[in-house]
Amino acid sequence: MGLPDRSEDLRRVAAVREHLGDGVPLMVDANQQWDRPTALRVGRALEEFDLVWIEEPLDAYDVEGHAELARSLTTAVATGEMLTSVAEHYELIRAGAVDVLQPDAPRVGGITQFLKLATLADHHHLQLAPHFAMEIHVHLAAAYPREPWVEHFDWLHPLFNERLETRDGRMHLSDRPGLGITLADQTRAWTVETATTDAPR
Numbered sequence: 001m002g003l004p005d006r007s008e009d010l011r012r013v014a015a016v017r018e019h020l021g022d023g024v025p026l027m028v029d030a031n032q033q034w035d036r037p038t039a040l041r042v043g044r045a046l047e048e049f050d051l052v053w054i055e056e057p058l059d060a061y062d063v064e065g066h067a068e069l070a071r072s073l074t075t076a077v078a079t080g081e082m083l084t085s086v087a088e089h090y091e092l093i094r095a096g097a098v099d100v101l102q103p104d105a106p107r108v109g110g111i112t113q114f115l116k117l118a119t120l121a122d123h124h125h126l127q128l129a130p131h132f133a134m135e136i137h138v139h140l141a142a143a144y145p146r147e148p149w150v151e152h153f154d155w156l157h158p159l160f161n162e163r164l165e166t167r168d169g170r171m172h173l174s175d176r177p178g179l180g181i182t183l184a185d186q187t188r189a190w191t192v193e194t195a196t197t198d199a200p201r
């Protein structure tokens with residue numbers, strides 16, 4: 001979504017919905033391409049397709065706009081992938097600007113910060129759908145009390161020796177230690193600099 005031609009956007013969604021049938025979960029992602037009036041207008045036109053969510057309808061930092069949109073639509077509003085801290089996410093959460101929170105652990109400062117966010121999101125009864133880096137997020141999402149979504153990307157495959165297991169649309173956690181992944185030789189070959197430090201005392 002998010003093309004200059006809104007009717008083309010809607011035509012595509014209609015075609016995909018018709019192809020999939022009614023029972024298959026479908027979402028759209030506008031990648032912040034709309035202004036507030038456009039997001040509302042397209043959002044209303046999308047209601048009939050029973051989408052799971054509309055992702056990034058507005059500028060990632062437009063908290064008020066997202067809040068207004070979330071109040072105006074029955075379709076869930078998803079956002080958060082661009083934000084870089086717990087504090088930024090909390091602004092969205094507090095304003096009622098998001099139904100499906102999409103934090104990115106590497107972007108918000110790692111696993112500890114992500115877990116703080118997950119606690120806030122659960123406290124506010126939000127759905128969780130982490131953004132990118134599924135190799136990390138599948139573990140974090142599995143620890144969320146509500147059933148989460150995990151975005152599937154194979155872009156990082158060349159970095160690791162292992163592959164995430166997916167069956168029937170579900171990701172399966174490995175029983176290997178830690179994140180269950182080890183760096184591929186190719187990753188080491190791509191490394192341009194290394195450093196060793198003592199563990200913090």
Ligand SMILES: [Mg+2]
Pocket residue numbers: 029055056081
């Ligand atoms: Mg996205």
